[in-house]
Amino acid sequence: MSVRQPTHDSDRDNHPQPPRWAQRFVEWYCKPQLAEDLLGDLHEYFERNVESIGSRRAKLIYIIDAFKFFRPYTVRAPKFIKLFINWIMIGSYIKTSGRNLMRNKLFSFINIVGLAVSMSVGLLLIAFVLDLYSYDKFHENGDRIYRITNAVASNGVQNGKFGTTSIKTGKLIREKMTGVEEVAILRSDFSQDAKVGDNVVPIKGFWAEPSLFRIFTFPMLEGNPATALNDPYSIVLTETAAKKLFGNGSALGKAIKFDTLDYQVTGVMKDVPFFSHIHFEALVSFATAEKINKNDQRFEAWENMYSNYVYLLLPENADKVSIQSQLDAIAREENRAEERTKIQLELLPLDEIVVGEELRRPMGPTGPHMPPVVVWILGGLAFVVILCACFNYSNLSMARAMRRFKEVGLRKAIGAGKSQIRYQFLAEAIIISLAALLLSYAIFLLLRPQLINIAPEMQHMVKLELTPSMVVAFIVFSIAVGMVAGFMPALFFSKVSAINALRNVSSVKVFQHVMVKRTLVVIQYTVTLIFITATAVGYVQYKNILAFDLGFKTENILNINMQGNNPDVLLKELGEMPEVTALSRSLIITSIGNAWGGYMKSEDSRDSVLVLTNHVDENYLPLHEHKLAAGGNFKARPTTANAATEVIVNEQVLKRLNIGAGDPEKAIGEEITFNSFQVHGRKMTIVGVMKDFHYGRVENLIEPVAFMFWTPGDRAVINAKIQSTDMVGTLAKIESVWKKTDRIHPFQAEFYDKAIEAAYSEFSAMVKIIGFLSFLAISIASMGLFGMVVFTTETRLKEISIRKIMGATSGSLVFLLSRDFLLLLATAALIALPATYVFFEKVVLTNFPYHTPVQIAELFVGLLVVLLIAFIMIGSQTIKAARSNPAEVLKSE
């Protein structure tokens, strides 16, 4: 029956028609036997409505009615029910698949192992991503919690977006804004030693407002969450911290001494869950911080935004536009009073804190963060590896076609339809991939500790423990892999004609799909080559970064963090050790990503310039072998920060501030003005000019740096140059000396080179991950190639035998058999090598201004490895075939 419109021209021209898509919609969902009647009725009503209420409303009514007819009795049975009936056949599929697996042990092995190995990468990634997305899910109001971020521009230059904000912001939001349910200010860096009797335990935590407990779900075990953080000098401990301080007794109401002040324990809460972006052992009432900083005017300053977090709880269906415009209004008002710094406030939803935009100063050093792009890249790489394994499966299944044509032909002859053949092959692939899942889970368990330990940050970030949702995701993933892998064989075999397959197997053109297979091999090898060359290039570049000439020496320097202790005693003790050849003090360790700084101005410079600083003593420059372009070391030995007026700068400072007209000598004795958080407009004299060196990381450009004199008010790092044949023994000795200075805190020391290595751990992690993936890619590709070679030589054995009888040499036969594969490999290399080269030169390394260019050698190392393995694969099989006895082979015919 026809459901099309009759096309009377006159009708179409001046007569309104019901909307076409609505008609199609009804045709789509409606049972065919009802459709005509329904559409007819709709049309009749439409015509009527056009007459009575006009075509616009008639059309609307038509659409509404079209949806109204969407009822259980009109809707046709969905396709999946038919599919389900097919799935009942699965029992039979399992049986045939099982038999097939047993019959072709080599191919089954290649397929299952290949899939399992690559799937384990998928499992790791799934576990990783699920872990990342399970952060902060325990907060009952999670979807209504926001953090305030600050986008800062100083002197018109964007300084990036901070996860932190000022205390003032929090207070202004509370005072001025409407439509906000709760505001909580959280101040970081509460880190002190708690004393209870003789028991001294370092405690880390935050200063927090009472509203924190109303925003976040941190259950209290003892004490009242509503009042626990109200009074100054009250502290809420986590269960673990309470146990450390008070043993098994109740902590509530007891006193803890921090420094000289007594704090009262007003609550004990459950430990913070692992998957929380905030981690602490204790919360101290924010009122305490206010009391302590009562005389510090900068405490609540608008631009003092580096150590506070402000969280908001918005009501359900909050008007975000209005909230944002109120935030903008606050920022506008406050920025007006600021000359240099302009701050913009924004809302950051709780679930974008861990996986989301890169912000500066996320919560403490342990605050986990992962930019989504990394997840995407890893996902893409894993996907490629898995796809390679799927290709293997497709290729090998199709290569085995000859053996399976009879089976398929027979099935078809006794009545199997195309779709049934398709389902059979799909089911087979899915069964294999489910079998591979078991194996790959075992591999997953082996790889898990490796992944967790690949970078120090990972240990704080993910657990990769099996959860119910993970199990479901794994199984779904495995089925999906099976479907992808089985797709092509299913399509291929369903097209086989029964007559041809049964009459004469050899009449079926097995190699009809030869192009597809070749393409797959090329893709596989291209991917493998890209992976391997990328690993080689990445590794070399990483090594270059570590060996990069920073402009000063870092060898054998042990940096000891004084952790707030006076360095004098330790310095004296270390000075007496024969292994320690030189000692110096500094405020921070440079070149590993740390930074201090302020603004410097000279008479000749129009604007002030951001200058990175370090406070160092007179021994620092010689110990680190900084090269001086002019002038000398510090002359004065001030003991207070205010008395320090000498500064040593690098050449960049001269350039930016326009001092000395390019001649460092002329700069000596020049005066500059320095401004920072601690220092306001201090005049300082340049006493030395250093050669430029890398204060930041190697991906940063060389920046202006100034060294001031270290004074006892500063935090201290002791830099000890060590000359020893027994490093372990020396370190133990130093550690025992440390115990005299500080019995409570464990010794914190790291060799400079190790610190640099740790600073670039994300690169090493990336190299390791890509290296591992390339190992997988090459194993998978090799297995696939091996399978193909075995198959090809087997099918061409007779041809080889005949050629042999006709006088072909083994060498020429090997060449004949491997020529095809070598061509494919060459094609892959032609694609992969330039691609890798361009990718690194144009994309990756542009981020590193001082990188060494990619060497051709690195690219060819990868190619050589792949070729070597491929040769062994091809060679072993072709030689075997070439050496076979023609009499044996041809006898069977």
Add this chain to the structure above:
Amino acid sequence: MKGTNLGEFEELMLLTIAALMEEAYSVAICDELVQHTGRSVKLGVVHAVLHRLEEKGFVESQLGESTKTRGGKRKRFYQLTIPGKAALVRAKSMRDQLWDRIPSLVWKKA
């Protein structure tokens, strides 16, 4: 076949179909119902009930001739089946019996 009790609306529908004789198709039934009951009867409801009646075996249907008006679609005509007629008769006699039991006195009082 589902249960064979006859709802009030179903009964009205069966009566309408019977009354319309050869012309009983969805739109006509709908119009007729609107006209005689004064309710606003929606086409979707009529369709659903017709479908139910057919499942119960009270009506049967066949497609008619193609017409130009309905966008070229044929009408589906409905007519009562023997069980359908029986159900109507049963419903009527049941009501009649009940009517007969009401003494005329009751009405006068009201």
